[in-house]
Amino acid sequence: MAERVIIDPVTRIEGHLKVEVEVEAGSVVNAQASGMLFRGLELIMRGRDPRDAQQIMQRVCGV
């Protein structure tokens, strides 16, 4: 019987991450990682001056 371990939130990273791991007899048999934030910066860029992209898209991640 696999044991399910969920770590949410994962700290010391940028953004919101959730990790689900299934462990069976001491071995990982399945794992999933989920990004838990959506901002839609591509949708914000639509229709804007292309030069604005360097200021908008660099703010995807500030680290």
Place this chain on the structure above:
Amino acid sequence: MPSKLSRRDFVKLCAGSAAAISLSGYLAPFMAEAVAAGAPPVIWIQGASCTGCSISLLNTVHPDIKDVLLKTISVRYHPNLSAASGDLGLNEGIFKTARENSKNFYLVVEGAVPTGADGKYCMVGERDGHHITFLDLVKELGSQAAAILNFGTCSAYGGLPATPPNPTGCKPVGDVVKNVPIVNVPGCPPHPDWMVGTIAHILLYKDIPELDSFGRPKMFFSQIIHDNCERRQYFDNAIFAKNFGDPGCLLELGCKGPFAFCDSSTRSWNSGVNWCIRSGAPCLACTEPQFPGWPIYERMPEVPVGPAMTATVDQIGGVLGAAAVLGIGGHLAGNVMTGRIGGKNEEKEGDI
């Protein structure tokens, strides 16, 4: 141990922004004393953010950021720095601290609050097998906090993720939590001194600093970039840069300095090394509520200043502070009338 620092001296020190002096380095011993005497803890949470505000805070180099976080600000949870993750981080770091210090902790919020789809665009963890949305977390913690500190334009005004068409329905924290004192420290990102100085004021005087009409501490946000710009002489002499790298005022390249309230021009960044305009980049007015809803590299629109002096060329969304509009509008309209700033056609000449 340091002696008492009067509030008047404190504000003078913060507003003075002498580049050679590290503000946080000077304040550290006073804050350490306040924390040792039992100052309220700080919980730092992130929503629709890029973590840039936290990274900017890490640029506090004197003293070491480790000392700032552990000795001078009692941070109990920070998504990027806490070793605890998962249930341990949420339950011990956030909820236990909030429960044990109800109405006696400060909540630092970084990032806007997505309200679309019931807040499902940003999940911050799980409790009892259910996801917690950032919207619910801000509401729950905000109502228990002594005050909320919005670090960055996103949490203060919506900022980048709330830019039209605002796909995730992002809102500023002030629209979601009511009846709790809120201090906005905008900027994309804010200067470390603005953040440390605001926390220091609250810890030392157990009161929020004096705020302007946009909820910003006046000690950092009462100057207009344009008024203290080192390229101001170019503007007064009608010398405008047409391309990046040219000498001259950057107005025609999209500089929003005349709208921007902050002290970057005198404080400088990276421990006083440089700032936006000195490096040749037009001001984006990242401390303003409209940021970045306007065309970034287009000349800022003039503002109607009266029936006889209407100089409106473009339209932008948002509402500007009435006083700023009148002051700047009059200033610019005067320059248009005396021929200092060219008309729309001339302005387009060097454009792509």
